[in-house]
Amino acid sequence: MVHWTDAEREAINTFWAKIDHEEVGHQALTRVLVVYPWTQRYFSTFGNLSNATAIAGNPKVRAHGKRVLDALGDAITHLDNVSATYAKLSQLHSEKLHVDPENFRLLGETLIIVLAGHFGAAFTPTIQATWQKFLAVVIAALSKQYH
């Protein structure tokens, strides 16, 4: 079980409350698809992903970004047992979606960059460290059911 200090729980929950899930999810997913274009391999049914503008304007990208952030909310609600919370999601990504877990890391890094863009200096090094720890826990949980 992961140990969270009060300060860490506070940093995670406070920032989570300030985030527009749809907007941040959209920006993070858009960036992943633009900055690491090979990730588009998982979204062949999404229609036009031919350039940055198309990706940013794609309604399926927006919808999926929101879905990802909502799922992150589940992890935050269950900070003391992210592994169990994500067991089915992990299985889904491994057995049905066949997603290389490296992509979880790419999305995690990108989300940190999006949060920094939104919050500027308020996204201090310590808060960044907390969020990186949280996302590392999320990534481990999502990778756990890969056999």
Next chain:
Amino acid sequence: MSSLSCAERDIVFGDGHCFIHLEHKRQSPKTMSLSAHDKELIVKVWTKISPKAAQIGGDALGRLIVVFPQTKIYFSHFADLSPSSPQIKAHGAKVLGAIGEAVSGIDNVSASLSKLSELHAYNLRVDPVNFKLLAHTLLVSLSATLGAEFTPEIHLAWDKFLAIIAAVLSEKYR
């Protein structure tokens, strides 16, 4: 798949089959290449941030040490390793100065950073994994500084550029 018609492609065979004559990017064998557009975006951002380069460098290095505490081992000679430390700020400024050199010599980063590459290979011997970690915190600092102006396309160009710098710094290690 491209939707160009045969008439738009530039090589057509007599029987109506055709293909696109692809521009082969001249890739350096070791590193990916920057497109003209990438270079434009890199230079544009550099021009904008260069008055604050020292501050951004200090911020990025401060973040590196807090977020990835294992990187402290390279700074055991610094008295203060907090983000506000004058030594951290000075060193961060130095790092951004080197990035500025790479921007000035963007058409040949390997040549621009040749001395620095030797320094890292023979003296500093920083494990190359750390270049990725610092690239990440540099992107975080750029994003925090530029906000919405740090667009996905600019993020892409700078991600590639920092990866190229990392590759150049590691190229003489063995």
